[in-house]
Amino acid sequence: MSMATRATRALDAAGIGYRLHPYDYDADAGAAAGGKGLQAAAALGAAPQRVLKTLMAWVDARAVCVVIPSDRQLLPKALAAAAGGKAARMMEIAEAERRSGYKVGGISPFAQQRPMPVWLEHDALGADSVFVNAGQRGLLLELAPADALRILQARTAAISR
Template sequence: MSKTTPATLALSRAGIAFTLHPYDYDPEAPRTGLQAAAALGQAPEQVFKTLMTLIDGAPACVVAPSDGEVSMKKLAAVFGGKSAQMMKPAEAERLTGYKVGGVSPFGQRKAVRTVIDETAILFDQLMINAGQRGLLLAIAPEDAVKAAGAVLADVAA
């Protein structure tokens, strides 16, 4: 497994500190974020999943705790939209350059609007996908917001 991804390169270029945490990815897991948390012995609410969505047809990225659900209504409202929906996996892969299950909010092929759930500020470090299946990175919440060009908002269902 390579530990250099577009996400790790983008963070390194920006001078943002992070640590890598490889784990055994289970493609059969019903919720990969929860599986990653269990594999790494981390609290599920501290392991954040990266989801690609469409808000009024325009792409957006949402980073939220792996043990929760995202409110599409709240997500749309964050960006002044009327509706939000999940992006189709093939479209998410084409847009980000990452495989589903390994999507990172950092170093995506095309920059898109990004929101990180406000619960991120409750932690010293977040675990977020590092750009490939089976590899998370730990990063300070304020650094994640800066690196992703994100806004913090309540997007929990």
């Protein structure tokens, strides 16, 4: 597995410090198993609230990227309200892969193919460090949430439960 991705190259170019954490990706981890984010947290021995999942969504007709703790669910109404829209819904898999340039299970909020606004769950800012997908399945990067917020130019809101 190559450890260099568009996401890591973008962080390197911005001078952001991070640590890479490869793990055994389970393509079959789904809702029944608690999801891929929870599987990644278990594989790394990390608290699920520190392992963030990247979701691709629509707020009205605008594409947005959403980053929330792996043990939480997105609240579409809260996302829509935070983004100044009327409704939010998850993006279709094919569209999410096209827009991000990453495969589902490996979508990183960093260095997406088609940049879009990023929304970060406010509660994720409380940890010293968080784990975020590095741009390929089975590879997370760990960094300070303030650094993620800065490079993503993300907005924060209470958008999950």
